[in-house]
Amino acid sequence: MYVGLLSILLLVTMLLWRTYSSDEAQPATANVDEAVAEALASMAETSEPAISALVYRAILPSLVIVQTDIEDEEERFGIGTGVVVNADATVLTSLHIVDGASEVQVAFADGSESHAIVSGVDPERDIAVLTPTSLPGLIVPATIGSSAGLRVGDEVFTVGNPLGLVASMSAGVVSGLDRDFKVAGSDQVLEDLIQFDAAVNKGNSGGPLLDRRGQVVGIVTGLVNPSEQGVFIGIGFAVPIDIAAGAAGGPER
Numbered sequence: 001m002y003v004g005l006l007s008i009l010l011l012v013t014m015l016l017w018r019t020y021s022s023d024e025a026q027p028a029t030a031n032v033d034e035a036v037a038e039a040l041a042s043m044a045e046t047s048e049p050a051i052s053a054l055v056y057r058a059i060l061p062s063l064v065i066v067q068t069d070i071e072d073e074e075e076r077f078g079i080g081t082g083v084v085v086n087a088d089a090t091v092l093t094s095l096h097i098v099d100g101a102s103e104v105q106v107a108f109a110d111g112s113e114s115h116a117i118v119s120g121v122d123p124e125r126d127i128a129v130l131t132p133t134s135l136p137g138l139i140v141p142a143t144i145g146s147s148a149g150l151r152v153g154d155e156v157f158t159v160g161n162p163l164g165l166v167a168s169m170s171a172g173v174v175s176g177l178d179r180d181f182k183v184a185g186s187d188q189v190l191e192d193l194i195q196f197d198a199a200v201n202k203g204n205s206g207g208p209l210l211d212r213r214g215q216v217v218g219i220v221t222g223l224v225n226p227s228e229q230g231v232f233i234g235i236g237f238a239v240p241i242d243i244a245a246g247a248a249g250g251p252e253r
Contacts, residue, residue, distance in 0.1 A: 145215025160207030
C-alpha cells in the first residue's frame with residue numbers, strides 16, 4: 001500500500017515540476033487535479049494483477065460443478081465442486097458429495113455437461129474419483145502441486161460453488177497442519193488434514209485448495225461450526241493433495 005502511494009506521489013511531483021517549469025508562475029488548481037488524475041491512470045495501466053486474480057484465472061478452466069440426485073437426503077444441497085486432474089477429464093472431488101447418489105452429473109468450465117460414474121473412492125480420506133461418460137470440448141487439467149511444503153501462515157485460496165454460487169473464490173491462510181476432523185453424524189475421523197481460514201460453505205466440498213502459484217495443494221472436505229448450522233465460522237479442512245492424488249491413480253507422495 002505504501003509503495004503504491006509513494007509511486008503516485010512521485011508521479012504527481014514530476015508532473016507538477018513540469019507544470020512549474022512552464023511560463024506560468026503558479027499552476028492552476030485544475031492543473032493539479034489533472035496531474036493527480038494522470039498519475040492514478042498511469043498507475044492503473046502499469047499495475048500487475050493481484051496474486052488472487054492470477055490464481056483464479058489459472059484454476060477456472062479446471063473447475064467442475066458436481067450435481068447429484070439424492071431423493072432421500074433433505075440436508076444435502078445436491079451440489080458440490082470438483083477439479084479436473086488429468087487429460088482424460090478425470091474429476092477429483094469429495095466422497096460425501098456423491099455417496100449414495102442415484103445419479104451424478106458434472107458441468108465443465110466450457111459449458112459441457114455429462115453424466116459421471118464414481119470410478120474410485122477412498123472412504124478414509126473422503127475422496128472420490130469421477131469419470132464423465134462424455135468428454136468436454138475443452139479439457140484443462142489443473143496443475144497439481146504438493147502439500148508437503150505448506151507452512152502455517154502460507155496464503156491459500158479456495159474456488160468452488162458455495163450455496164450454489166458458481167465459481168466463487170475466497171482467500172486466507174493455512175491455520176494448522178496434521179489436523180483431525182470428526183465427520184458430523186458419524187464416527188468417522190479424517191486425519192492429517194490441512195486447516196485453513198478461507199471461507200467455505202456447503203457446495204465448496206470437493207473443490208481445490210490452491211497455493212499462490214495456482215497449484216492444487218488440497219481438496220476441500222469440510223468445515224467446523226459448533227452450532228451445527230453448516231455455515232462457515234473460520235475453520236475449514238482439506239485433504240492434502242499428496243494423499244488425495246492416490247485415489248485418482250497417482251502415487252501418494
